[in-house]
Amino acid sequence: MALLELENLTKEFNGLTAVDRVSMTVEEGTTHAIIGPNGAGKSTTINCVTGLLEPTEGTVTFKGEDITGAEPHAVVQKGISKSFQTASIFPEMSVMDNVRMAAFAAEHGAFRFNFLRRRDSYDAVDDVAFRMLEEVNLGDVGDVPAQNLPYGDKRRLEIAIALASEPDLLFMDEPTAGMSPEETEQTVDLIEQLQEDLGLTIVLVEHDMEVIFRVADQIAVLHRGGIIADAAPEEVKGSPDVQEAYLGGVEI
Amino acid sequence: MSTDDRTPNLVDRFVALKQQEWFLFTTVAVALLVFPWALIDGLEIVAEFIKTDIGGYTGLPALILIYGIVVIGFNILLGYTGLLSFGHAAFFGGSAYTAALLTRSGFIPELLIKSPILMILIGSLLAVLLAWFIGFLSIRRSGVYFAVLTLTFGQVMYYYAMGPGGWLTNGDDGFTPDPGELLGHFALDQSFPGDLPVLGDLPFLSTLLTDWFYVLVAVTTFLAVVVGYRILKSPYGLIFEALGQNEQRVNFVGLNVFRYKLMAFVISAVFAGVGGALYAMQTLTLHPNGSLYWIISGDFVIMTALGGVGTLFGPIIGAGIFEYIRLVLSGIEIAGYEFGGMWRLLLGGAFVLIIVLFPSGLYGGIKNVASSIAVRFGNTTGRTRERPEHEPAERGGDD
Numbered sequence: 001m002a003l004l005e006l007e008n009l010t011k012e013f014n015g016l017t018a019v020d021r022v023s024m025t026v027e028e029g030t031t032h033a034i035i036g037p038n039g040a041g042k043s044t045t046i047n048c049v050t051g052l053l054e055p056t057e058g059t060v061t062f063k064g065e066d067i068t069g070a071e072p073h074a075v076v077q078k079g080i081s082k083s084f085q086t087a088s089i090f091p092e093m094s095v096m097d098n099v100r101m102a103a104f105a106a107e108h109g110a111f112r113f114n115f116l117r118r119r120d121s122y123d124a125v126d127d128v129a130f131r132m133l134e135e136v137n138l139g140d141v142g143d144v145p146a147q148n149l150p151y152g153d154k155r156r157l158e159i160a161i162a163l164a165s166e167p168d169l170l171f172m173d174e175p176t177a178g179m180s181p182e183e184t185e186q187t188v189d190l191i192e193q194l195q196e197d198l199g200l201t202i203v204l205v206e207h208d209m210e211v212i213f214r215v216a217d218q219i220a221v222l223h224r225g226g227i228i229a230d231a232a233p234e235e236v237k238g239s240p241d242v243q244e245a246y247l248g249g250v251e252i
Numbered sequence: 253m254s255t256d257d258r259t260p261n262l263v264d265r266f267v268a269l270k271q272q273e274w275f276l277f278t279t280v281a282v283a284l285l286v287f288p289w290a291l292i293d294g295l296e297i298v299a300e301f302i303k304t305d306i307g308g309y310t311g312l313p314a315l316i317l318i319y320g321i322v323v324i325g326f327n328i329l330l331g332y333t334g335l336l337s338f339g340h341a342a343f344f345g346g347s348a349y350t351a352a353l354l355t356r357s358g359f360i361p362e363l364l365i366k367s368p369i370l371m372i373l374i375g376s377l378l379a380v381l382l383a384w385f386i387g388f389l390s391i392r393r394s395g396v397y398f399a400v401l402t403l404t405f406g407q408v409m410y411y412y413a414m415g416p417g418g419w420l421t422n423g424d425d426g427f428t429p430d431p432g433e434l435l436g437h438f439a440l441d442q443s444f445p446g447d448l449p450v451l452g453d454l455p456f457l458s459t460l461l462t463d464w465f466y467v468l469v470a471v472t473t474f475l476a477v478v479v480g481y482r483i484l485k486s487p488y489g490l491i492f493e494a495l496g497q498n499e500q501r502v503n504f505v506g507l508n509v510f511r512y513k514l515m516a517f518v519i520s521a522v523f524a525g526v527g528g529a530l531y532a533m534q535t536l537t538l539h540p541n542g543s544l545y546w547i548i549s550g551d552f553v554i555m556t557a558l559g560g561v562g563t564l565f566g567p568i569i570g571a572g573i574f575e576y577i578r579l580v581l582s583g584i585e586i587a588g589y590e591f592g593g594m595w596r597l598l599l600g601g602a603f604v605l606i607i608v609l610f611p612s613g614l615y616g617g618i619k620n621v622a623s624s625i626a627v628r629f630g631n632t633t634g635r636t637r638e639r640p641e642h643e644p645a646e647r648g649g650d651d
Contacts, residue, residue: 073506119487
């Protein structure tokens, strides 16, 4: 079943077309990678889906519902969550509170009047938060201020925050950027674990080909704002178009 | 948070006790009870020794608490959400004028309301409506633009009250409020009785609580602390703190940032409104310069920063120091020289000194010193639930 459908998605900035009539379908339960050289429009595409940018044209359909131009918090409430390229965390709050934030939003919606009730009394929220911390192997450091975590752990915390929103679809923006080979390995393991444990549908933007070929079921290749290929990894690997445009004709 | 598996020592037990809500609230109640005595009679004893008149006077404790209430709310906005408003005088003064006007309704005699409690409720209601309006328009911008927008709205109200609104506010001549009796029985300036109907003869209560106005202010302060504490411990507290640290992430966990910021703004305005209405009962003449002027908004900022941004009690201490310098220390003579109108020079000096010594404000500084003493004397739990904000970084991930 198609979970997310982009149809002719276009984004123009003052005459510059960053995303040009992109159409793609993300099937439920799959991991869909988006690759492309710098400036190909990968981030802009994601931002148009998650609500940071409003597309100039085209539609975004999620679970059969048109969510084009919805605000970020509304998109998250629909079930699309995003993990950022840089560890976008709450540095002075504890690791647990970082995740709790997202769990609150998932349990209680985008806004609610509950300013006189102690938050210790929300057991369901704590359960979700703790489970997600365990999922990314940060269960032991719940009390530590988030800013004191090593970089790799911060990125995992970032993923835990995205998970605590209890999404159906997770966008991961370069989850291994800036990581050591060891940390990259751990992250790939984590993604595989998420695929298995939670049955998550994942859309992954990534530069590391090794990572992509390990986790992706389908690869979409963006070039100058347009999609030039969208197929299974083996097919994409063999496509002369892709090699020409993205890989510069070099064999991989 | 139980530490039953370890043998608890005194410090641990105190830390555990401190986390109990009832213990905290009882401490606050006791502090409010002895505050006037400490400020007036207590300091008088010190004054005898150093032969300098540094004692407080009747009325000062209530005034300090009034500003304390305002900055509890202001700090929820500045210290947690990170929104710097320069227009909170609008809510303070707006509520003060509303409350004052109710007591002398020359226009609609049926609307004459002299009940102090109703003055507070209606004054705060106006503050809420104002905050909803001003916040709705200002919160769309952030940083300096937000500060300037709130400043502008505040100044609009100030100039209206000074000039064209003079028919209502009496402008530059000032407005004299005429509050009635508390619960229809107790005149605000009447001494608190030493003999109570049920409890019997307790003369010390009369000394401690001075007059009925102080009782009203103290009870309101107590409620303000309880409400402020509950807000900070509620989901809102967490969300406000998160907003101050990474607004975009709050949006991307699925929370409506605009509405939560607006709530923080409105909540802080309620506290300003409650303080404003009490101020209208305290002051003999309500003047725009003392209630609506932008300097008053700036004073709230200074009080909050002095005491400790991001702590519940810090700002109240900040308000205390601010008013003590303004109203008491400005009057003392040093080598035949009196500060008088130059009290802001003294305040500035104190401000610089405190911020240099304790970057997190006086209360944060005290807390840090206290926690390092606690660690030295064997706090085995190590980390308390309320971490000091500026604890030296510890390497995480390896414990």
